[in-house]
Amino acid sequence: MKAWRRATMIPSFSGGKDSTYLVLRLHELGIKMTDIVYFDTGWEFPHMEAHIAQVEDIIKQKITRLVPRESFDFILARKARTRNIQNTRQGYGWPSAMRRWCTGEKTRAINAYVNSLTWQGISLPAVQCLGYASDEPDRVEKHRAKKAPRFQCYAYPMVEWGISEEHALAYCRERGLTWGGLYGIFDRVSCWCCPLGGIAQAEKLYHHFPAFWQRMLEMESWLPEPYRQYAGKHSVSDLDKRFSGEAARRSHQPPQQAA
Structure with missing residues (x-):
C-alpha cells in the first residue's frame, strides 16, 4: 500500500457496490486518486446520477465521465457486423457471455483515456484500480492474464484487502449510500x-x-x-x-x- 501512495492511481468506477467501496476506501486511507473514470453506456439506471453525485460529495472530487463513440442503441441494432465478405449483417445484437461487446467498448474507452493521461507528465505506470472483490477469484485470475496497455498496469486493492462483495455493500450502506433501493431488488446494478x-x-x-x-x-x-x-x-x-x-x-x- 505504501507504493500506492506514490503511484498514479486511477480507479475504474462503475457505480456498483464494489467500485464504490474501492473509491471510498482509497479516499478514507488518504491515497490520492489522480482521476476516477466512469463509462456511461447510456443504459444505466437513472438512480446512478444521484449515486455518483453522492460519492463525489463524500470524496470531494469529480468523477470523469466517458461516453461511447457510438451509442449502444446503434451498436445493438445498426452497426455493421462483418465476419467475412459473404456474412455481414446490421447490429451486434444483445451482448452475451461469449460476445460481451459492451465490455469491450468500455475497456477500450477507459484504456484510451488513461493512455491520454500518460502524456501529461504523470508518474508512470498509471495504475488502473479495479473493484474486483476477494470472493471473485475466477474473474480476477482471468483479468490478470490480460496484458495491460503500454505505460499502464492493473491493481486489485479489494483482493489484497480481503474484501468480499457482501462486506463492500455493507460498508457503502453504513455511509448512507442506497442506490435508490436498487440493491434491494437486484444483485448487481449494471445496465x-x-x-x-x-x-x-x-x-x-x-x-x-x-x-x-x-x-x-x-x-x-x-x-x-x-x-x-x-x-x-x-x-x-x-x-x-x-x-x-x-x-x-x-x-x-x-x-x-x-x-
Whole structure:
C-alpha cells in the first residue's frame, strides 16, 4: 500500500457496490486518486446520477465521465457486423457471455483515456484500480492474464484487502449510500437491460421497472427475428409472455388460509 501512495492511481468506477467501496476506501486511507473514470453506456439506471453525485460529495472530487463513440442503441441494432465478405449483417445484437461487446467498448474507452493521461507528465505506470472483490477469484485470475496497455498496469486493492462483495455493500450502506433501493431488488446494478443477469434479473425488471421492460421490447423489435436471443434461447418477447402468464396464474390463485 505504501507504493500506492506514490503511484498514479486511477480507479475504474462503475457505480456498483464494489467500485464504490474501492473509491471510498482509497479516499478514507488518504491515497490520492489522480482521476476516477466512469463509462456511461447510456443504459444505466437513472438512480446512478444521484449515486455518483453522492460519492463525489463524500470524496470531494469529480468523477470523469466517458461516453461511447457510438451509442449502444446503434451498436445493438445498426452497426455493421462483418465476419467475412459473404456474412455481414446490421447490429451486434444483445451482448452475451461469449460476445460481451459492451465490455469491450468500455475497456477500450477507459484504456484510451488513461493512455491520454500518460502524456501529461504523470508518474508512470498509471495504475488502473479495479473493484474486483476477494470472493471473485475466477474473474480476477482471468483479468490478470490480460496484458495491460503500454505505460499502464492493473491493481486489485479489494483482493489484497480481503474484501468480499457482501462486506463492500455493507460498508457503502453504513455511509448512507442506497442506490435508490436498487440493491434491494437486484444483485448487481449494471445496465438495466443486461442479459448476463439471466431470467431471474429480467423478471425483476419486468415487475419493478415496467417502462424499462417496454423499452426492451422496443429494442428487440430493431433486431432481425433470428438474432433476438436474450437469455439463452429466449427472446425478450418470450420472457414477456412467460412473466405475464405466471402473473395471471398467481392472481387467480385463492389466498392461503392461515394455520
